[in-house]
Amino acid sequence: MSSVTAAPPKKVSPPARALPARATSAASVILPLLLLAALFAAPGMVGSYQTHLFVLCLLAVGLAVSYRPLLLANQVSLAHGALYAIGAYTFAILAVDHGVGFWLAVGAGGVVALAASILIGIPSLRTSDAYFFLITFAFSVVLISIIQNSQSLTGGFGGISGIPYPPGVKTEEDFFYLALVVVAVTVAVFMVLDRSRWGLELRGVGSSPQLAEAVGIGRKGTLLLAFGIGAFFAGILGGVYASFIGFIAPQSFNLWLSVSILTSVIVGGVRYIWGGVIGAAFISLVPGWMGLGGTWEAIFGACSVIVVMFVMRRGIVTEAVAFFRRRSAAVGAPVAPVSHVLEPSGGAEEAAAVRQPVTDDVVLDVRSIAKSFGGVHAVRDVSFQLRAGETLGLIGPNGSGKTTTFDLISGFRRPDSGEVLVNGAALPRSPHRVVRSGLARSFQATSVFAELTVFENVLLAVGGQTRRNPVRRLLMPVRRSRRERALAASILAELGLSASAGVVAEDLPYGHKKVLGIAVGLATEPDVLCLDEPATGMTEAEIDHLIAILEHVRAGRRIAIIVIEHRLAVIRTLCDRVVALRAGEVIAVGEAEPVLESKAVAEAFLGGAAND
Amino acid sequence: MFTQVLVNGIVLGAFFSLMAVGLTLIFGVLRVVSFVHGVLFMLGAYTTWVLTKHGVPYLPAVLGAGLAVGMFGALLELAVFRRFRGMLVEGAVVAIALAILIQNLANQVIPLSPQSVSTPFEGSAHVGGVYVAWHRVFVVVVAVALIAGLALFIKRHRFGRAIRALQQNPHAAELQGIRPDLVGPLVFGMGAMLAGLAGGLIVPVQQLLPEIGEAPLLDSFVVVVLGGLGSVEGTLIAAMLIGIAQSATSTYWTAPAAVTVSFVIAIAVLVVRPQGLLGDE
Numbered sequence: 001m002s003s004v005t006a007a008p009p010k011k012v013s014p015p016a017r018a019l020p021a022r023a024t025s026a027a028s029v030i031l032p033l034l035l036l037a038a039l040f041a042a043p044g045m046v047g048s049y050q051t052h053l054f055v056l057c058l059l060a061v062g063l064a065v066s067y068r069p070l071l072l073a074n075q076v077s078l079a080h081g082a083l084y085a086i087g088a089y090t091f092a093i094l095a096v097d098h099g100v101g102f103w104l105a106v107g108a109g110g111v112v113a114l115a116a117s118i119l120i121g122i123p124s125l126r127t128s129d130a131y132f133f134l135i136t137f138a139f140s141v142v143l144i145s146i147i148q149n150s151q152s153l154t155g156g157f158g159g160i161s162g163i164p165y166p167p168g169v170k171t172e173e174d175f176f177y178l179a180l181v182v183v184a185v186t187v188a189v190f191m192v193l194d195r196s197r198w199g200l201e202l203r204g205v206g207s208s209p210q211l212a213e214a215v216g217i218g219r220k221g222t223l224l225l226a227f228g229i230g231a232f233f234a235g236i237l238g239g240v241y242a243s244f245i246g247f248i249a250p251q252s253f254n255l256w257l258s259v260s261i262l263t264s265v266i267v268g269g270v271r272y273i274w275g276g277v278i279g280a281a282f283i284s285l286v287p288g289w290m291g292l293g294g295t296w297e298a299i300f301g302a303c304s305v306i307v308v309m310f311v312m313r314r315g316i317v318t319e320a321v322a323f324f325r326r327r328s329a330a331v332g333a334p335v336a337p338v339s340h341v342l343e344p345s346g347g348a349e350e351a352a353a354v355r356q357p358v359t360d361d362v363v364l365d366v367r368s369i370a371k372s373f374g375g376v377h378a379v380r381d382v383s384f385q386l387r388a389g390e391t392l393g394l395i396g397p398n399g400s401g402k403t404t405t406f407d408l409i410s411g412f413r414r415p416d417s418g419e420v421l422v423n424g425a426a427l428p429r430s431p432h433r434v435v436r437s438g439l440a441r442s443f444q445a446t447s448v449f450a451e452l453t454v455f456e457n458v459l460l461a462v463g464g465q466t467r468r469n470p471v472r473r474l475l476m477p478v479r480r481s482r483r484e485r486a487l488a489a490s491i492l493a494e495l496g497l498s499a500s501a502g503v504v505a506e507d508l509p510y511g512h513k514k515v516l517g518i519a520v521g522l523a524t525e526p527d528v529l530c531l532d533e534p535a536t537g538m539t540e541a542e543i544d545h546l547i548a549i550l551e552h553v554r555a556g557r558r559i560a561i562i563v564i565e566h567r568l569a570v571i572r573t574l575c576d577r578v579v580a581l582r583a584g585e586v587i588a589v590g591e592a593e594p595v596l597e598s599k600a601v602a603e604a605f606l607g608g609a610a611n612d
Numbered sequence: 613m614f615t616q617v618l619v620n621g622i623v624l625g626a627f628f629s630l631m632a633v634g635l636t637l638i639f640g641v642l643r644v645v646s647f648v649h650g651v652l653f654m655l656g657a658y659t660t661w662v663l664t665k666h667g668v669p670y671l672p673a674v675l676g677a678g679l680a681v682g683m684f685g686a687l688l689e690l691a692v693f694r695r696f697r698g699m700l701v702e703g704a705v706v707a708i709a710l711a712i713l714i715q716n717l718a719n720q721v722i723p724l725s726p727q728s729v730s731t732p733f734e735g736s737a738h739v740g741g742v743y744v745a746w747h748r749v750f751v752v753v754v755a756v757a758l759i760a761g762l763a764l765f766i767k768r769h770r771f772g773r774a775i776r777a778l779q780q781n782p783h784a785a786e787l788q789g790i791r792p793d794l795v796g797p798l799v800f801g802m803g804a805m806l807a808g809l810a811g812g813l814i815v816p817v818q819q820l821l822p823e824i825g826e827a828p829l830l831d832s833f834v835v836v837v838l839g840g841l842g843s844v845e846g847t848l849i850a851a852m853l854i855g856i857a858q859s860a861t862s863t864y865w866t867a868p869a870a871v872t873v874s875f876v877i878a879i880a881v882l883v884v885r886p887q888g889l890l891g892d893e
């Protein structure tokens with residue numbers, strides 16, 4: 001099963017995997033082909049009842065695989081069964097009432113389901129994830145009620161019967177091959193999507209929606225794409241189902257259907273596409289073999305989910321892969337150890353000497369911005385400018401508005417008044433567009449994608465500035481984009497993280513995680529980099545490294561940096577100028593040393609103690 | 613006619629608010645989307661039925677059902693939802709699986725044919741051409757009293773204040789000595805109790821069938837989406853609006869379309885206000 005992992009970095013670092021990448025990719029083609037061949041031989045070997053079950057199982061696999069991308073991005077939809085129903089009804093109405101040909105009617109089912117998903121997705125994907133559960137659930141129930149009550153179109157409770165097989169298909173065995181082709185194509189399409197840049201983006205959104213926005217990935221657009229593509233395939237599979245069964249009625253598509261699709265992916269595990277395949281086969285075949293039907297089938301599914309959630313939360317396939325990885329790692333090549341020392345390539349010591357000069361080009365212009373929350377002025381009349389190559393410190397006691405200022409200049413919040421110009425242009429409305437105008441930011445707490453590897457973290461952020469051709473974004477494997485991989489690798493090398501490239505970010509030591517956060521910001525190739533407390537929680541030695549790294553970073557490029565920091569050593573060493581905030585207002589601006597020594601700043605930090 | 617529609621809508625809204633306030637409270641404090649609310653409602657209805665069948669008068673039977681379902685909810689939190697704190701998706705998935713499990717297990721023991729329960733409040737009140745069954749008046753009174761009592765509890769009582777603190781800032785609340793391990797079962801138990809009471813209150817005016825919890829679950833979801841998840845005030849306003857919308861749809865158009873119309877209203881509001889009427893961002 002290790003055949004389907006996201007590609008480990010090849011040239012950049014020794015892959016921390018047991019299998020070499022080339023064997024992995026060969027196996028990932030051969031294994032599915034073997035499975036396909038075995039399935040082609042299947043109908044001859046089993047009875048017609050089993051063939052019937054196998055067709056239903058194939059459709060379940062298609063549904064699970066097309067549903068999985070949403071779950072990969074940590075979104076639960078309960079509408080997949082409803083979208084399947086839309087495909088089935090569209091097909092049945094066109095084929096029975098209007099005599100439309102098989103493939104055209106099936107395609108129409110996909111398109112109508114896609115349209116419905118967009119209609120539902122746009123309002124429900126806008127805010128909290130919880131709304132998406134509630135609305136997709138409500139949509140499923142309401143849709144069934146609409147079908148039941150639209151007698152003239154859908155036949156109401158009686159349903160539609162006499163739905164034809166496609167021309168040339170005579171027996172259930174013939175249909176098995178048709179379904180096999182449709183589902184194999186579906187799985188193949190989703191395998192391609194899974195390896196694409198968009199596949200990586202989905203994982204990023206699932207891991208940290210906020211950070212994804214900060215590196216140029218629009219949460220809503222990425223999710224809407226997952227909902228829409230999934231809906232299209234669900235609609236197509238619905239048409240195939242209607243044709244196979246010959247009779248559809250509202251009760252064929254009750255809520256249990258959507259839940260069983262969710263169940264399949266949860267039980268199999270969402271991380272690998274084969275999790276969906278195996279989960280669906282398990283949930284659709286095992287109850288039948290055990291002689292369970294109706295109520296007991298539902299109980300079986302529910303218990304499977306509960307057991308999986310309690311015992312192996314990541315699902316059967318994911319846990320199995322992790323188990324065999326650990327075993328083969330123990331036996332075979334050792335996993336690259338996590339280095340505890342950061343080693344920036346190139347002499348960090350000389351870096352300060354060859355630093356790029358500060359120029360007169362204003363890259364960030366903050367003009368008297370203000371923001372209040374329910375009557376509390378978090379930020380009031382804050383103005384400052386940042387020039388290319390300059391490093392600015394933002395200091396102030398807790399609650400003085402530093403992070404709010406970052407939120408305002410990076411587009412995560414809109415100012416009540418005032419404006420922010422990046423490279424002379426007004427700030428775009430959504431954060432992921434701000435990155436494209438050349439401003440990147442990190443976050444205080446989580447500035448890495450915890451579930452992704454170090455290399456994937458940086459790769460995801462690379463080129464946050466560029467708009468991508470949607471076809472390339474969806475279809476080209478991430479591993480093929482040489483320029484982006486090379487850039488990611490060079491940033492990791494520059495920050496001394498190359499040795500950990502294959503390590504999952506949450507397994508990194510704390511100091512490395514903070515540095516990775518900076519790498520992620522740098523990977524978007526920003527003109528302005530905003531760092532929110534990069535040194536917090538670091539040891540003295542780690543702080544020295546951090547300072548060396550930042551000096552090295554700005555020596556190599558014409559970048560302006562704003563840093564929020566409580567450790568004044570960082571501010572003293574790095575910053576050309578300092579802006580001091582207190583209660584949302586600027587109390588001092590100027591060169592670092594005079595500001596830090598000023599009475600106003602001392603009072604702000606010590607709460608008036610300086611008067612004594 | 614119009615007054616009658618309005619009154620029916622308010623009665624319906626009061627009924628919705630019992631379920632929806634529990635949902636919104638549980639979500640607001642514990643970040644769990646309680647898909648089990650429908651089966652809790654069903655359990656409340658059947659417990660009431662079983663108790664009255666064994667000679668318990670209706671009012672104590674409803675009260676007993678509410679308490680029993682409330683304790684069951686607290687138990688669910690302790691045994692299951694506690695493990696998934698802070699995990700929105702996992703919590704929701706487990707809640708869905710639990711709802712299916714409980715419903716299907718219940719189907720093994722409860723009669724699948726329709727049952728009924730009688731109420732001490734028979735007949736109907738009529739004032740100025742508007743008719744309301746006395747039992748529905750009773751439901752409104754109980755709903756208002758319960759929600760007012762809950763509001764008072766949350767505002768005044770030590771535990772209530774702990775709940776609000778936890779909702780606003782879990783970390784700071786814990787530092788103040790508030791124990792989330794006590795607040796969890798308390799909040800889930802209160803939400804479950806409201807659902808159980810709602811189930812017990814509905815049985816005299818509706819046929820008792822195993823799937824009796826499905827419609828109220830859907831209605832309360834729509835209400836919560838419209839009102840803004842986590843906002844009790846928003847939920848109450850939305851419950852009234854949805855109640856009136858459904859009553860108007862049933863009267864002027866057709867009853868089966870009522871849920872669809874209220875769903876479309878909620879979606880339309882979301883397009884304009886993504887966080888619902890009074891939800892936080």
